[in-house]
Amino acid sequence: MYMHVNICLHPTSCASMAEIMSVLFFDTMRYSLKEPRHPASDRLVLSKGHSAPILYAAWAEAGLFPVSDLLNLRKIDSDLEGHPTPRLNFVDVATGSLGQGLSVAAGMAVIGKYFDKTDFRTYCLIGDGESAEGSIWEAMAFASHYKLDNLCAIFDINRLGQSEPTSLQHNLDIYEARAKAFGFETIVVDGHDVAALVEAFAKASATKGRPTAILAKTYKGKGFPDIEDKDNWHGKPLGDKADYVIKHLEGQLKNLSAAIQPFSSAAPEISLKVSLNEPPSYKLGDKVTTGSTPFTCDKSQIATRQAYGTSLVKLGNTNPRVLAFDGDTKNSTFSETYKKAFPDRYIECFIAEQNLVGVGIGAGCRGRAIPFVSTFAAFFSRAFDQLRMGAISQANIKCVGSHCGVSIGEDGPSQMALEDLAMFRTIPGCNVFYPSDAVSMERATELAAQRKGIDFIRTSRPATPVIYANDTVFEIGKSKVVRKSDNDKVLLIGAGITLHEALKAADQLADQGVNCRVLDPFTIKPIDAAGILENAKACNGKIVVVEDHYPEGGLGEAVAGAISNSTGITMKHLAVREIPRSGPPADLIEKYGIGSNSIISAVKSFA
């Protein structure tokens, strides 16, 4: 079977898996050319995304599009890009940053086994070089824990990395021992032996109670004279050797009978329509007591993280496909509230945040679920690359990060998210919600659930007063003015804990005859540039922004960007400007210059 490996970049990385792809596409996988992403069909995740050309060649050979289209590889007007993306109708997730495929595949397999309860299988093709990525082993542990016998990982062990041989080269025994120890059924196979591969995939399909790893011994550039198993050919086109290699390969072509296998069962019909089954139900709080008890039963003083749990249950009441994933922090993030309400819809991912996000992305594929993924906001930094790739994957995933900023207190800087807004703001299309009370928190959860895409919601540890009436309507990209007079001197912008500090400062300043307007941005991305400009102009063009975050990339710079092309507006920016330390929340807030006293000083310095 001729797989067109010659026309492309990365020909040697494609050649090592030519037989694997042939067997998958024309013997093992059950799929349809009419609907390559049909929810009941088998999935293939090409974790080694640089071998995209052979994926494209396989679909062309199967008949999805003309073989001649392959010549458009990497052209600016072709979706046959250097690495696969879901711009192509046969790709579920983008790959190309290595080691991410298996987590995503495991997320798909979780859906198949536990939610769709359909018999589709998920295949994931992994390079040996990328198997050095820890994310692969996070996914392996997860897949065996959840007994994902509908998942098959194929390791293409071609011995050579990009710049030198891999650490384990062709030591198949070690690969087998590792995969076994991580709970996989293992099959060692000659990756260039079609009959052996057919048998291996059949054995994998028949294995119950655990996932299977097919460990294929292969050769990079297999069948390319003078190139096979040689170093220094990674990624390179064959150049003037191409004709000779093609001629040689053509001489080896065999006509095997092959056909596309159809899938049999259907996937259940589901809807992603979702809303809170009842509105927020809190009491307006009266005064700010920052740094008080972290959570409470007082309906007027409540941590946004606690309201997250409440809101997720309300969403789950209207849609059974709202799924919660957490990394052993559920009693801190309050995803535990959801687990208690709907134990079957909670998936514990243990302490492995890369896999946590990857599984969430996989679960959201093909519109099968609304995945909410939670951990400490700081620990989402572990999965930045997964989130970056998630955007290219057109992923639908809702990230909820708790314990932001110095206001967490005594646990100290390792647990404080002070760069999470910067991180999530860079993700294309990601909304960044930063609710300041329980009412807006519930609506943030709902708004995130109702759209397809990546969303981040930043929640706070301490209890804060409820400031919005239960019937308040929130919109993405629309700020709220929460304090206002006819004679405001300065516009204060804060979010979360610092919105409450701004309100406290405004109270004290008002007592001193200086009225300030206070604005809650609600979403940091998109930022309400129009609302900010309008209110800044009403306040003599003076803004003080205060955030529980480092100065870079957060609320302050979002506002600075929003006003940068306007004249007559100036801004002072209060943020955490050094590595903080352990201490009581209220003390830290003042020490790092984001409390009411600092806000008052900033306002006065405008005079």
Place this chain on the structure above:
Amino acid sequence: MYMHVNICLHPTSCASMAEIMSVLFFDTMRYSLKEPRHPASDRLVLSKGHSAPILYAAWAEAGLFPVSDLLNLRKIDSDLEGHPTPRLNFVDVATGSLGQGLSVAAGMAVIGKYFDKTDFRTYCLIGDGESAEGSIWEAMAFASHYKLDNLCAIFDINRLGQSEPTSLQHNLDIYEARAKAFGFETIVVDGHDVAALVEAFAKASATKGRPTAILAKTYKGKGFPDIEDKDNWHGKPLGDKADYVIKHLEGQLKNLSAAIQPFSSAAPEISLKVSLNEPPSYKLGDKVTTGSTPFTCDKSQIATRQAYGTSLVKLGNTNPRVLAFDGDTKNSTFSETYKKAFPDRYIECFIAEQNLVGVGIGAGCRGRAIPFVSTFAAFFSRAFDQLRMGAISQANIKCVGSHCGVSIGEDGPSQMALEDLAMFRTIPGCNVFYPSDAVSMERATELAAQRKGIDFIRTSRPATPVIYANDTVFEIGKSKVVRKSDNDKVLLIGAGITLHEALKAADQLADQGVNCRVLDPFTIKPIDAAGILENAKACNGKIVVVEDHYPEGGLGEAVAGAISNSTGITMKHLAVREIPRSGPPADLIEKYGIGSNSIISAVKSFA
């Protein structure tokens, strides 16, 4: 031996390792109270940083500071914080984000075995919960590949995570199989049996050719009546049960003879003084040919990534402790140039960026090396959490990220760094260099090497003209005006590829009678706010910023922040505003609105 576990938060996580810590501190480890971080003494990395209280208790018990100081735990004026940081003179690296300790320990062990060639040993205490982190397994693979027999990983397998039992609970067989498969000598031991632990550590010290994993079966809250091995006690103080527990523990105290072991050998004297052994040696280029060949032998057209390799060799000529680490991208980042010059000072870390950065941080500890760590800039996102913790660790590490932005071309968005500036800018104290030609690149490498701290240098894939004379002096936080007249209408700010686009635009605009000033910021953090303000004012307060990066958190927002408190200055911001695709570099630069034509339009729109 009474370890003061009762006074703290996380008492149960401390109790499970009380005997381990006792044996380490009073039998196994060789160290000095006079200089707890002496370069020849054994190292201890407490990867499970939430058990900080027992680390503090052990040092107090050893006599480093009064036991009564332990009562200051987590107070705002005490360095005995919730998680350990190097503010304490006995801590090398901050921990508290889980799963990071073993990479750092492995970096220390590399220094001991291959560079210092001293007999210090490195111990790393790992929680069972955190062993789900893939970074642990990256470090395991690395440690066995490099035969780090001076490294001992102790797994405290106490069965219980934060919110529920761990995935493997007390299944020691699986832990052992995994550690064995990853190349470790393994010793399964009762973690509460002091004699068995003494023997295990002795066996570890005697093992040659591979690292050892001591797999200690322990109980969370060991010896606490009604609490031991019970769920729901993670992190919690004992409250009103404290007195009872303490009384019970006191009844079990035994007076074992114990003494601190001294270290015998000395560490070699080294210096971190470093400079380029010869100045840059290029020819000024004449015209911009963006998107031309990626690298070249033309001394006037050279990619900054290529100049990186050259400059690193020049540094290596003046200091043998300049070490290079890469993640199997050395032929792309040009760290290979260094490997060719100094093969013994290059450490291949394979495709595992979390471990790559962790090892670099470990290698830089105690002032033993100047670690340069390189990969594609996009893939540093994999190690964001390590970098975040690196700042708290006061780490000395130089990160060099290649292949930034859409200008890499056909490989597509998965390989393009478009958020790296935002990420590194958030790291406290991190300098962010973005050199625009080979001369400034060499000086960026030198400036980074000469200071202690985290630095990031962003390099570009395509060749670009040399614009600075070889004797140009560069400073951190000081921009350069590279085009200027007496009658400049707009200030153009670009960096890397976009500086050359700005120059091209300025040429064309000058032909049309519109003079523009062009500024090269050199460092994006710190940004030269004074230089930008001064030059903006000289250009009628009009700025166009153009960057090969997403709009958030990069050069544009750095400039927006710098001008935000000034009046009369407005800014237009050109950046990559959607997920890009594969294509030729020059086409992508124009398509995504960061090329000379877009700059010309932005300038004209100011009219």
